Structures are given as C-alpha cells and as structure tokens.
Amino acid sequence: xxxxxxxxxxxxxxxxxxxxxxxxxxxxxxxxxxxxxxxxxxxxxxxxxxxxxxxxxxxxxxxxxxxxxxxxxxxxxxxxxxxxxxxxxxxxxxxxxxxxxxxxxxxxxxxxxxxxxxxxxxxxxxxxxxxxxxxxxxxxxxxxxxxxxxxxxxxxxxxxxxxxxxxxxxxxxxxxxxxxxxxxxxxxxxxxxxxxxxxxxxxxxxxxxxxxxxxxxxxxxxxxxxxxxxxxxxxxxxxxxxxxxxxxxxxxxxxxxxxxxxxxxxxxxxxxxxxxxxxxxxxxxxxxxxxxxxxxxxxxxxxxxxxxxxxxxxxxxxxxxxxxxxxxxxxxxxxxxxxxx
Numbered sequence: 001x002x003x004x005x006x007x008x009x010x011x012x013x014x015x016x017x018x019x020x021x022x023x024x025x026x027x028x029x030x031x032x033x034x035x036x037x038x039x040x041x042x043x044x045x046x047x048x049x050x051x052x053x054x055x056x057x058x059x060x061x062x063x064x065x066x067x068x069x070x071x072x073x074x075x076x077x078x079x080x081x082x083x084x085x086x087x088x089x090x091x092x093x094x095x096x097x098x099x100x101x102x103x104x105x106x107x108x109x110x111x112x113x114x115x116x117x118x119x120x121x122x123x124x125x126x127x128x129x130x131x132x133x134x135x136x137x138x139x140x141x142x143x144x145x146x147x148x149x150x151x152x153x154x155x156x157x158x159x160x161x162x163x164x165x166x167x168x169x170x171x172x173x174x175x176x177x178x179x180x181x182x183x184x185x186x187x188x189x190x191x192x193x194x195x196x197x198x199x200x201x202x203x204x205x206x207x208x209x210x211x212x213x214x215x216x217x218x219x220x221x222x223x224x225x226x227x228x229x230x231x232x233x234x235x236x237x238x239x240x241x242x243x244x245x246x247x248x249x250x251x252x253x254x255x256x257x258x259x260x261x262x263x264x265x266x267x268x269x270x271x272x273x274x275x276x277x278x279x280x281x282x283x284x285x286x287x288x289x290x291x292x293x294x295x296x297x298x299x300x301x302x303x304x305x306x307x308x309x310x311x312x313x314x315x316x317x318x319x320x321x322x323x324x325x326x327x328x329x330x331x332x333x334x335x336x337x338x339x340x341x
Contacts, residue, residue: 045059080100080192082100082192090171092152097138099138099145100144100145111182112183119137120137120146122275123136125174126266127172128175129205133264133300135302148164149165171199171200172201174195191273206296206298207296218241222301230319231292231318231321232322235289235290251280254304260280261277262302263299263301264300265298265299268295294318295317297318
C-alpha cells in the first residue's frame with residue numbers, strides 16, 4: 001500500500017464498566033463544555049449509554065455518577081478522522097498521528113469532548129493478530145486535533161503506556177480503537193484499520209486458553225467461578241494478584257485512570273471490543289463482562305503499583321451458554337450475594 005489505510009468506521013460501542021468504587025472525579029467536563037441549562041435531556045451512564053434516567057443519580061450497573069445528555073447533541077452522529085505524518089506509516093520509524101472529532105454532515109463544527117476516566121480519548125492500539133497491545137491518550141492541540149507520537153525506539157510502549165507515545169514494532173495490519181464522549185452526547189467508539197509498511201512477522205493464532213499472566217514479580221490469574229466463560233449472561237471473573245507469591249490486595253494498588261484497574265477484551269475472530277472496569281471483592285479485582293459471541297478472546301488488565309504501570313495479558317475461550325450457568329467467587333458464594341446492581 002502507498003498510503004496509510006485510515007478508514008474510520010463508527011459502530012455501536014459494546015462497552016461496559018464495573019466500577020462501583022470509582023471516585024466521583026472519574027468523570028469531568030472540559031472547560032469548553034456546553035451549558036445544558038434550558039436544553040431537553042436525560043441522564044445516562046458514561047459507560048452504559050443504554051441506562052436512561054430523568055434525574056441525577058448512580059448507574060444501577062456500575063455505580064458511576066450519571067451525567068446529563070443533551071438530546072439535541074445526542075441526536076448528532078460523530079466521526080473521528082485520522083491523519084498520519086508521514087502519510088505512510090513504517091514500522092520502527094518516527095511519525096505523528098492526529099485525531100479530530102467531527103459531526104457528520106457538519107464537519108467544520110467544533111466537537112468538545114468530556115473527560116472520562118481522566119482522559120478525553122482512550123486509544124487502544126493492537127496488531128490484528130492481537131499479539132501487540134498498547135493503551136495511550138492523544139493530547140489536545142490548539143488546532144482542535146489530538147496528537148500521539150509514534151516512536152522508532154524498541155520497547156517504548158512499556159515506558160509509554162498511559163501516555164501519548166506508541167510504536168508499530170513490525171509491518172502489517174493494526175487496529176486503533178478510539179474511545180471518547182462528545183459533550184452532551186453518549187459514549188462513542190471508532191474502529192480504525194491501519195496498514196504499516198515494514199518487515200512482517202509470523203501471525204500469532206489463539207486456540208488455547210492462557211489464564212495466568214506474569215509481569216516482573218507479579219502474577220495474576222483470571223478465574224471464572226464456574227470454571228468456564230459463557231455467552232448469554234454476565235460473567236463474573238476474579239483476578240487475584242500475587243507479588244513474589246504473596247497476595248496483593250486492591251487497596252494496595254494506585255488509582256489508575258479513575259479506577260483500580262482497566263481491562264480491554266478483543267474478540268479474535270471479529271475484533272469486537274469490550275472495556276471493563278472492576279469492582280473489588282475481599283481485596284480481589286472482580287470483573288464483569290457480557291460476551292455476545294462464543295470463541296476466543298484476548299484480554300489485557302492494567303494496574304499501577306507504587307507508581308509503576310503493569311500489563312497482564314490473557315487468552316480465554318468463551319462457550320455458547322444457556323443463561324442458566326451458575327458462577328461463584330473463588331470462596332464459594334454465588335455472585336449477587338454481595339453485589340447489588
């Protein structure tokens with residue numbers, strides 16, 4: 001290809017959060033946010049746009065503060081365009097990516113963004129074989145664009161996770177997920193295919209579960225109470241964390257982007273996207289997820305400990321469920337006994 005493939009395809013976000021313990025500050029409005037006084041609207045959850053209420057309160061699904069939605073703003077359709085400099089990305093070479101939100105049909109209209117989980121845009125970068133993962137946050141420019149740098153330095157994503165620098169370690173096809181919320185509207189997710197020139201590597205396939213992950217001296221295990229993961233129900237997954245074989249409680253973790261941890265899950269076959277924020281159960285991360293389709297998924301859990309960011313990666317198989325499977329915590333009690341959503 002002679003030019004970077006930057007096709008922005010807006011699609012309905014399959015995004016949910018379980019963040020009942022998230023602080024009130026995890027949702028802020030940028031200074032150019034519109035005043036909603038006098039506008040018809042309703043209240044919704046930043047991570048559960050299907051929740052609609054007539055008054056302020058808490059989300060019944062995840063406990064986040066409901067936010068006002070301007071019906072006029074929410075009726076608009078949004079688009080995120082992307083420009084690369086140079087126009088053709090090449091692996092292990094420096095570049096810059098600019099992201100610009102637009103209103104479809106009125107592309108010159110300015111689109112202010114709300115701050116959700118401490119950032120205006122959460123950008124997930126993955127290779128299409130899901131062997132590479134990065135989570136970065138474009139920085140707002142006076143031009144109205146949001147910018148990230150692409151570095152030629154090997155391993156930059158380890159130091160740059162959570163910041164505004166990423167890299168493409170090899171040639172091939174990648175996908176960018178731009179996760180954002182225009183002021184007054186509901187959550188938006190855009191799936192952006194990108195082709196990168198350069199030396200390619202053998203494509204990774206995922207046909208076996210990997211539910212234990214290690215990063216330095218940390219070990220994390222992803223557990224389902226039933227022993228399996230199913231469709232047609234909300235799966236409750238515990239993720240106990242160990243440091244040098246000793247348990248680490250969630251209270252010992254730093255806050256990271258308004259939560260104790262973040263999990264991204266992407267389908268191997270269809271590249272479907274889930275963004276999960278955990279609750280805490282007896283000092284253990286408790287993740288809630290709804291899988292629409294059976295198959296293999298890749299998952300990444302990020303957390304901070306003593307100022308250092310860690311990323312755990314998993315592969316899980318989701319089976320076709322009936323909706324009647326029972327899931328329990330590792331200590332044996334059924335989910336729902338302590339969690340009221």
